Amino acid sequence: MGVEAEKAENIRMIRDSASAVAKRGDLRRIRRLRGTSQGFDRAVWQSMCDLGWVGLRVGEEQGGAGFGMLELCALAEELGAALTPEPLIPCAMAVGLVDDSVRREVLAGTRIVIPAWQDHSDYRGQFDGARVEGGRLYGCKRFVPLALGADDFLVTTPDNPVLVSRQAAGLSVEPFATQDGGHVATLRFDGVLGEPMRQDPVRALEEATLATAAYLLGVIEGALALTLDYLKVRRQFDAPIGSFQALQHRMVDLSLQAALTRASVESAAAALDGGATGDALRAAVSRAKARASDAALTVTRQAIQLHGGIGYTDECDIGLYLHKAMVTAPAYGGGAPHRRRCSNLLNEQGEL
């Protein structure tokens, strides 16, 4: 089988197996998990690890699947369409950065390691906030996703990242509930002992950013599917509201944004799989994330509007998509910071 055909087959398999765990259109599990202390289901997490998902990008010789970004993005999209809360993207970022013995446990599902890289809220200063002095960690990290479900954190610093147990002395974890029923946390380090890890997290952070764009693509597709069904069924003025031209045009425009997001994410993933590095990699990732973030908010906002009054109820599923977009669009940087990064990457012709 040629390389392209093999990739297509991998992606088909991933999408198939995802449908067993991440059921599109059935959000009862999502609703039940809202407001729970961990925000996700450890048993479902175990299934994901058993399926090899957290190690999708890890090399085969290290116990992973050795797949590319196209495959990871396909998986992320399926998870996004079902609003899946399990921390696959953060853990997939961490698993390639930890040492062998830790990695084995993460791949097995017995240890959840979540990166704590962020200090500011707009994708600046990825290695700010925390530093090692005299062998101990000091400082602060913010917006760490699902921190109360973590066993360990992988904390980025100006030097090596440091693996820190959630139970470590001197570490405080302050959770903040998020719109989608989960939480993020502020971590404060006061002389915390941890293990330095040796891998540079820069590339892994870019991949997590692109995977999040793919997750948002799933959110967009899920919201559109729900809305399209509603337009065909809901009747007012003796007609299905989907027959009204203004709504038809709006749906076409939202579908166009979905198509642009897909093209952006998939071409970026293909570029990374094709060996893009440096500026080319950053441009591809930022372009896709900017598009996905902006489109996700536009689509989910308009989806509420297209549902009319019931779109504003908690009972209607469409609100769950808006909540997810509110949390995930700014994660790893939203439209503005990524556009800013692109602005500095334009070539001599002013093109990206």
Next chain:
Amino acid sequence: MNFVPPTPQEIDALSDEEFRTAVRRFLADRHPPHLRNPPKRLHWGEARDWYMILARHGWLAPGWPRQYGGMGLSAAKQLIYVDEFERFGAARLPDHGIVLLGPLLIRHGSDEQKARFLPKILAGEHIWCQGYSEPNAGSDLASLRTEAVLDGDEWVINGQKTWTTLAQDANWIFLLVRTSRTGRKQEGISFLLAPMDSPGIAVRPILNIHRHDEFCEVFFDNVRVPRGNLVGEIDRGWSMAKALLGFERIFLGSPRQSAHALNRLRLLALHLGVWGDPVFRDRYTQLALDLADHNALFESFADRLRRGETLGPDVSFLKIHQSELFQRITDLMIEVAADHGGLLDPIDANPDLDPAGLFLTARPATIYGGASEVQRNILAKSLLGLPS
């Protein structure tokens, strides 16, 4: 001028990349330099030299089968041909015969019609214009009223066409005419060919707001053409004409117009000293990202063609997005140009600094080739399955 362009047969042996290089060399060597990126559509007199250069080398019709004198290029190479021509800013020819009528005759014409008309298109002897739209039939083209009635061995045509591009330069016209009033309006339309010097044909150029006369009205007053000038079956003209735009629909969404405009926007901003302004840069960058994403979307459709798949209704996304992006870019040009945007002539007589001109050129982009609103109507039904 040592470069000899490869013949269609020689092109078969070239890889796609080698062909791309050959196209670039051909354009660099042979395209008249003063005709690059013409601000307005060229008339036949201005375009003839370039037409004949292409004709001489057999490079006029990339999509026609070789047996009819075309290049017979693969989908991949056709995409390269168009991409390189557009990237170079090659002048667009009066190309209705090459792009529209030729493929229609190849598919639906009689052997006699193919033998009679196809070679003359390739020789530049027949220059065709397209008689479709009418004053009362624009977006609703099927409601056209120009009529053809059979009288003995001749069709008698009465009516009026409008928006006929370069009719004043053409010596032949292909037109959709009404041949039946029973049944659905689409089912009473036929496809006729007429020489422009027929008695009863009058051409009146239309001056547009860009002060150009590329479009015309064409009047038919008891114009007689031989019975054999009907193409295909009577009353089947509508479906024949609709089926034509298969592969070609991708080109309606080609990114080149927007890429050209974005480049001119940057040059304008540099000239006016606003390129470093962060507010401008953010808005410019958004447009650059829109263009990059459009390119990715275009390539996804091109990939389908290269794999031999047919295009679905979602190809219309390309035309909608490209034309509206083109307009957003020229909107920002006009805004940044301020008072310069109200002048008639380019800034400093520099054709690259013509915000007003590009802004006006962008106006009809969302109207021709299927107006944006109509495209959305069609997509809503054919792609999304929304009810009428």
